[in-house]
Amino acid sequence: GAGVSQSPRYKVAKRGQDVALRCDPISGHVSLFWYQQALGQGPEFLTYFQNEAQLDKSGLPSDRFFAERPEGSVSTLKIQRTQQEDSAVYLCASSLQGVGEKLFFGSGTQLSVL
Amino acid sequence: AQSVTQPDIHITVSEGASLELRCNYSYGATPYLFWYVQSPGQGLQLLLKYFSGDTLVQGIKGFEAEFKRSQSSFNLRKPSVHWSDAAEYFCAVSSGGYQKVTFGTGTKLQVIP
Numbered sequence: 001g002a003g004v005s006q007s008p009r010y011k012v013a014k015r016g017q018d019v020a021l022r023c024d025p026i027s028g029h030v031s032l033f034w035y036q037q038a039l040g041q042g043p044e045f046l047t048y049f050q051n052e053a054q055l056d057k058s059g060l061p062s063d064r065f066f067a068e069r070p071e072g073s074v075s076t077l078k079i080q081r082t083q084q085e086d087s088a089v090y091l092c093a094s095s096l097q098g099v100g101e102k103l104f105f106g107s108g109t110q111l112s113v114l
Numbered sequence: 115a116q117s118v119t120q121p122d123i124h125i126t127v128s129e130g131a132s133l134e135l136r137c138n139y140s141y142g143a144t145p146y147l148f149w150y151v152q153s154p155g156q157g158l159q160l161l162l163k164y165f166s167g168d169t170l171v172q173g174i175k176g177f178e179a180e181f182k183r184s185q186s187s188f189n190l191r192k193p194s195v196h197w198s199d200a201a202e203y204f205c206a207v208s209s210g211g212y213q214k215v216t217f218g219t220g221t222k223l224q225v226i227p
Contacts, residue, residue: 003157004157033215040220041220042118042120042206042217042218043158043204043217044217045215048214091157091158093158102160102163103158103160107155107157
């Protein structure tokens with residue numbers, strides 16, 4: 001497609017369940033970012049990939065959060081043993097490459113943990 | 115560490131009136147600065163960005179922003195607001211490099227007829 005695609009659009013999980021969120025970046029984009037946006041807040045950085053290499057995971061809130069991009073294109077953000085405080089919109093963004101490149105954002109996955 | 119402050123959580127303007135959204139940043143060197151807009155159900159869209167050069171930058175949809183180093187500010191402006199501009203606006207800063215971007219908490223713009 002022409003833009004960044006995220007699936008599912010909505011996800012409801014029971015506390016303690018594992019979830020996997022998918023991001024399809026724009027074809028050819030080297031950089032991929034995951035952000036978490038809580039209600040009424042700005043996006044908070046989670047992690048960054050350059051191709052398949054995860055260069056920064058300093059924003060992941062706990063070891064229950066794990067991200068991968070094994071072939072340098074599609075990325076998956078996995079949250080194990082979900083908790084209520086994980087409820088948020090998870091945004092994926094990609095950019096072609098380079099310093100200060102424009103980020104292209106997906107519409108996000110809204111995760112609700114009950 | 116870099117940070118961004120957007121002091122106005124919510125702003126209401128009349129259609130046709132001028133608009134200024136405030137943004138202050140904290141960063142030691144020359145920052146890369148951005149304004150993004152988020153409409154309901156939509157992904158964030160870049161309005162404009164500043165890296166260097168002319169401190170007044172033009173963006174899409176008639177928006178502009180001015181970088182003022184002395185005030186650590188990067189305020190967004192539009193001379194005449196349209197109803198379709200109602201959305202949430204985020205200021206963001208990056209240190210460059212691999213471009214980790216830090217966002218502010220956003221300003222929600224309401225436009226009244």
